[in-house]
Every structure is written in structure tokens, then in C-alpha cells.
Amino acid sequence: MDKEKIVTIEDRIPKLKAQRKQKANRRIxxxxxxxxxxxxxxxxxxxxxxxxxxxxxxxxxxxxEKEILATAHIDRHSAFLNLSKQEIEDNILKNKAIASVEVKKAFYNTLVVTVKEYRKAAYVQKKGRYYPLLESGKLLRAMKGKSLPTGEPIVSSYQSEKQLLPLAKELSKLPNSIYQRISEIQLPSNEQEKNFKVEMFMSDGYEVKATIHALAKKMDSYPSIVQQLGPHRKGVINMDVSTYFKEYSKEEVQKK
Incomplete structure (x- = not known):
């Protein structure tokens, strides 16, 4: 048998010192x-x-963007890590025009805010001013200046603001091809009536009378009715209970 290699303490001391030094260095x-x-x-x-x-x-x-930032109560001097995404979203949703919002944090100290606005259903005319009516039924502040709204129908008369919510919801359901034909809306009903009446003046020369209830569904047949009537017959299309057409008299045509 080979003799066992004997390591003396003197031989091991340098190794122990090196190991202790390495540990001390790592600790430092x-x-x-x-x-x-x-x-x-x-x-x-x-x-x-x-x-x-x-x-x-x-x-x-x-x-x-300035209005959104003001509602969110954030600016470029806000501490990034202290910002609460939920709190920012809750603040932004206080704006009546915002339907939904999502806030994300990204590198480096970037805040990404994605909003979805309510669609404008119409403009409500009051005392010579125009107030945007959202599909949620809420009214925004009046338009600035004397400019006239374009692209959306104008509610020129109504009896109660209770009529505006169901009207806005029905208008938002209409296909764009029909919605774009509506020029003016009048709401002659009073609050006591079970179904609010609506009168719509179309850009192609017709007048539609109906109830707000299920208005969008009733208006599905409007293009086919107009096509059957032809371009020279103008009048009132009544869609209240049953659908029928009443042609304007010559005096009414001249007046309109």
C-alpha cells in the first residue's frame, strides 16, 4: 500500500488564510x-x-389631452412609482364623455393612457346654443362660439330631459347609412305619456313619426320604404303602431 500523504498544519495555513480573505472580500x-x-x-x-x-x-x-390630464390629476412632476393606476382610471372616468379607460406603466417612467369616448348621438338646441348629447344620455357643455354642429342630428325641441336618454340609446343603435340621413329631431311628448313620441326630419325630404321605444328596429325598413315611394313623392312616414305613408299636399310642399 502506498503511504498516505501527510499534510502538515504549516502547509494548510496559507490555504486557510486565502479562504478567509476571499470570504472577507465577498462580505465587503x-x-x-x-x-x-x-x-x-x-x-x-x-x-x-x-x-x-x-x-x-x-x-x-x-x-x-390637457383636459384628460387635468381630470387624472397627473403631470410630469408626479412620482412614477407612487402613481395608482386604479386611482387614475377612477379620476378620468369622472369625465362624462369617457366610456372606459385603461392605464399602464411602461419603461422608462412612461404612463400609457388609453381612453374610449362615448359617441355623440345628437346635439340638443337650447336658447340658441348647442349641447352635445352622448349615447349614454348625458349632456356635455355647450359648444363654444356660434359654430353650427355638423354630422349629427339636432334635437330642436323637447319637453323633458327624461326623453333624451332613451332617444340617445336608440340613435346609437342605428346603422350609419340611416343615422346620417336624420337632420332634425323634435320630441313633442310630455312626461305623462307612456311612450315618448318622436318626429324626425330627414335630409332626403321625408318626415318620420314614431315612438322612441324600439325606434332603431323600426327604422330598419326606412330605406326600402323610401325606395318604393320613389324620389318625387314626399310626405310623412308614420311608424307609430302600423307603418303608413301620407303624402304632402302641394301647399305643404311649398311651405316646407
Missing amino acids: IMYLSFFFILMLVIVYFQSSLSDVKKIEITGNRTIS
Whole structure:
């Protein structure tokens, strides 16, 4: 048998010293790294590095970014990590024109805000001013200046604001091909009536009388009715209970 190799204590001392030195070095590096990271965190939170660097807003068509930021209560001096996405979303939804909102945080200190606006169903005319009526039934502030609205029908008269919500919901269901033909709307009903009446003046020269209830469904047949009548016969298309047509007299045509 080979003789066992004998290692003396004197031979092992340098190795023990080297191992202890390595452990001490690792401990120092760990402490220094922790201290350095701690300093970075303190510097980050105490400096402008922690501020929001970029705010991206998408989906807004009629509401300005400035208005959305004001409602959200955020700006470029807000601390990024302290921002609550849920709180920002709740604040933005206080704007009556916003249907939904999603807030995301992205690198580096970027806030991404995606909004969806309610569609405008019509404009309500009151005392010479025009108020956007949303598909949710809510009225926004009046348009600035004296400009006339374009693209949406105008509710020129109504008896109660209770009529506006069901009207807005039905208008939002209409296909664009029919919706674009509506020029003016009048709501002659009073609050006591079970079904609110509606009178619509179309851009192609017809007048439609119906009830707001199930208006969108009734209006599905409008294009085919107009096609059957031909371009020279104008009058009132009544869709209240049963659908029938009453042609204008010569005096009515001249008056209109």
C-alpha cells in the first residue's frame, strides 16, 4: 500500500488564510453593493429621476389631452412609482364623455393612457346654443362660439330631459347609412305619456313619426320604404303602431 500523504498544519495555513480573505472580500463587496444600491434608491426618489418622463394618451377624439390630464390629476412632476393606476382610471372616468379607460406603466417612467369616448348621438338646441348629447344620455357643455354642429342630428325641441336618454340609446343603435340621413329631431311628448313620441326630419325630404321605444328596429325598413315611394313623392312616414305613408299636399310642399 502506498503511504498516505501527510499534510502538515504549516502547509494548510496559507490555504486557510486565502479562504478567509476571499470570504472577507465577498462580505465587503456585498456590503458595498448594498450601500451603493441604497444610495441609488435614495438618489432616485429624491431627484427628478423618479418623475413621470412621458405620458402617452390614445383614443381621444374630441377631448384634449390637457383636459384628460387635468381630470387624472397627473403631470410630469408626479412620482412614477407612487402613481395608482386604479386611482387614475377612477379620476378620468369622472369625465362624462369617457366610456372606459385603461392605464399602464411602461419603461422608462412612461404612463400609457388609453381612453374610449362615448359617441355623440345628437346635439340638443337650447336658447340658441348647442349641447352635445352622448349615447349614454348625458349632456356635455355647450359648444363654444356660434359654430353650427355638423354630422349629427339636432334635437330642436323637447319637453323633458327624461326623453333624451332613451332617444340617445336608440340613435346609437342605428346603422350609419340611416343615422346620417336624420337632420332634425323634435320630441313633442310630455312626461305623462307612456311612450315618448318622436318626429324626425330627414335630409332626403321625408318626415318620420314614431315612438322612441324600439325606434332603431323600426327604422330598419326606412330605406326600402323610401325606395318604393320613389324620389318625387314626399310626405310623412308614420311608424307609430302600423307603418303608413301620407303624402304632402302641394301647399305643404311649398311651405316646407
